[in-house]
Amino acid sequence: xxxxxxxxxxxxxxLNSDVLKVDSLLNHGVxxxxxxxxxxxxxxRFAGExxxxxxxxxxxxxxxxxxxxxxxxxxxxxxxxxxxxxxxADAYCERVPSFTKGIVTDLIVSRHLLKAEDxxxxxDDIIANGDAARGLLRIVDQSGARxxxxxxxxxxxxxxxxxxxREMGYRVETxxxxxxxxxxEIIFED
Amino acid sequence: xxxxxxxxxxxxxxLNSDVLKVDSLLNHGVxxxxxxxxxxxxxxRFAGExxxxxxxxxxxxxxxxxxxxxxxxxxxxxxxxxxxxxxxADAYCERVPSFTKGIVTDLIVSRHLLKAEDxxxxxDDIIANGDAARGLLRIVDQSGARxxxxxxxxxxxxxxxxxxxREMGYRVETxxxxxxxxxxEIIFED
Numbered sequence: 001x002x003x004x005x006x007x008x009x010x011x012x013x014x015l016n017s018d019v020l021k022v023d024s025l026l027n028h029g030v031x032x033x034x035x036x037x038x039x040x041x042x043x044x045r046f047a048g049e050x051x052x053x054x055x056x057x058x059x060x061x062x063x064x065x066x067x068x069x070x071x072x073x074x075x076x077x078x079x080x081x082x083x084x085x086x087x088x089a090d091a092y093c094e095r096v097p098s099f100t101k102g103i104v105t106d107l108i109v110s111r112h113l114l115k116a117e118d119x120x121x122x123x124d125d126i127i128a129n130g131d132a133a134r135g136l137l138r139i140v141d142q143s144g145a146r147x148x149x150x151x152x153x154x155x156x157x158x159x160x161x162x163x164x165x166r167e168m169g170y171r172v173e174t175x176x177x178x179x180x181x182x183x184x185e186i187i188f189e190d
Numbered sequence: 191x192x193x194x195x196x197x198x199x200x201x202x203x204x205l206n207s208d209v210l211k212v213d214s215l216l217n218h219g220v221x222x223x224x225x226x227x228x229x230x231x232x233x234x235r236f237a238g239e240x241x242x243x244x245x246x247x248x249x250x251x252x253x254x255x256x257x258x259x260x261x262x263x264x265x266x267x268x269x270x271x272x273x274x275x276x277x278x279a280d281a282y283c284e285r286v287p288s289f290t291k292g293i294v295t296d297l298i299v300s301r302h303l304l305k306a307e308d309x310x311x312x313x314d315d316i317i318a319n320g321d322a323a324r325g326l327l328r329i330v331d332q333s334g335a336r337x338x339x340x341x342x343x344x345x346x347x348x349x350x351x352x353x354x355x356r357e358m359g360y361r362v363e364t365x366x367x368x369x370x371x372x373x374x375e376i377i378f379e380d
Contacts, residue, residue: 029267029303032260058249059268066253070222077219078249113219 001041001175004153005188007034008176014184018128018159026125026153027060038175039067042123042151045173046072049148050119053077055140057107057124057132064153065123072121077113079136081105092142096135107135109143116144127152127174130161137170149173156181157189191231191365194343195378197224204371208318208349216315216343217250228365229257232313232341235363236262239338241311243267243304245330247297247322254343255313262311267303269326271295282332286325297325299333306334317342317364320351327360339363346371347379 012022023029042064054076056065062078069076081098082105092109114120120140127133133150140147147170155162155174158181165172177189202212213219232254241262246255247269259266271288272295282299304310310330317323323340330337337360345352345364348371355362367379 023300024303028270028300029265030256030259031265032256033263035256036260059252059270062249062252063256063266066220066222066225066256069220070226073223075219075221076253080218080249110213110218113214 001038003034003037004176007031008154009186012186014181014186017180017182018156020154020156020178020181020186022126022154026064030063032063035063036067036071038064038153039069039071041175042068042121042173043071046121046149046151049121049171051121051148052118053114053120053145055079055109055114055120055122055136057081057136060126061124064125068121068123068151077109079107079109079139081107092139094135094138096131098132107132107139109136109139111143114140114143114145118143118145119148120145121148121151123151124153126154126156127161127165128156128159130159130164133161133165137165137168151175154178191228193224193227194366197221198344198366199376202376204374204376207370207372208346210344210346210368210371210376212316212344216254220253222253225253226257226261228254228343229259229261231365232258232311232363233261236311236339236341239311239361240309241338242308243310243335244313245269245299245304245310245326246313247271247326250316251314254315258311258313258341267299269297269299269329271297282329284325284328286321288322297322297329299326299329301333304330304333304335308333308335309338310335311338311341313341314343316344316346317351317355318346318349320349320354323351323355327355327358341365344368 054069149171152174157177180187244259339361342364370377
């Protein structure tokens with residue numbers, strides 16, 4: 001998505017060779033029209049797949065996952081990180097490290113929101129090492145549902161997450177791939 | 191919104207006389223079409239106000255806040271709860287208790303996402319005691335921006351949050367008001 005590359009070049013900042021700050025675009029501030037365009041793009045790319053549900057992880061994946069769910073006309077489920085007091089004892093749970101938060105959290109999805117007959121498209125904003133993604137995929141596996149595919153807005157392809165998921169056999173679509181942040185410079189693939 | 195009342199009666203469950211579980215509708219599973227309808231309703235109700243930005247708190251307010259921002263054609267900002275490793279030192283911060291989580295968290299908004307000339311509409315999914323809402327309003331005050339109004343999907347009017355905000359002089363619009371959950375029964379106002 002060229003428009004997204006342009007916005008990243010204009011608004012993102014490189015914090016170090018591993019971390020890109022995109023907080024006016026993806027994980028703190030959100031442009032609704034651009035986000036709906038991302039949702040339409042994922043809907044186009046996965047048009048040939050059966051998708052009955054979109055799943056993501058709170059919080060920053062929610063806007064683009066919502067946009068994709070709206071475009072495809074299917075429900076959205078967002079996994080919660082750690083239990084709340086009103087949490088459901090009857091929930092799938094996977095423990096995952098968080099790359100940006102530097103802590104370990106539990107991903108929780110209530111059992112009644114994932115059915116064995118679901119075909120689930122996982123949408124998220126950024127993939128680095130893919131720990132949260134793999135945790136969420138284990139939850140989908142536990143439920144007996146099928147993974148229809150994985151859509152990621154921004155893949156840092158110099159980190160292992162996207163490659164690992166492809167090696168596991170999943171179809172992974174990313175809107176923008178960044179191959180390097182070295183020397184304070186954003187280098188896109190192709 | 192009658193459609194929302196019907197969905198609450200069909201899908202929500204009363205956990206105790208203070209807590210309604212709406213996890214298939216609002217804070218875990220999301221119906222995108224219904225959520226866009228909520229966004230259109232907020233856009234209609236605040237059509238006479240100048241709104242330059244929507245603000246909410248992660249996570250469960252994000253879908254309806256996104257829908258409202260999309261309908262009004264303005265950016266969305268969601269406050270983060272607690273600092274991440276890539277957090278911005280240059281951020282507004284307010285400490286608030288969480289009713290459902292039973293803990294205290296920090297609300298964080300990067301300074302560059304709120305400007306003194308903004309006119310901000312705060313959108314959230316549920317209001318109970320209103321602690322997070324008041325924390326977020328203090329952040330908007332710190333930035334010098336104006337509060338254009340407050341839109342809440344579900345107000346538990348037997349708790350003080352909505353009333354307190356109205357007494358502070360804010361325009362508060364709620365889509366559904368619940369006046370009691372006693373005896374395991376959901377009673378709407380009017």
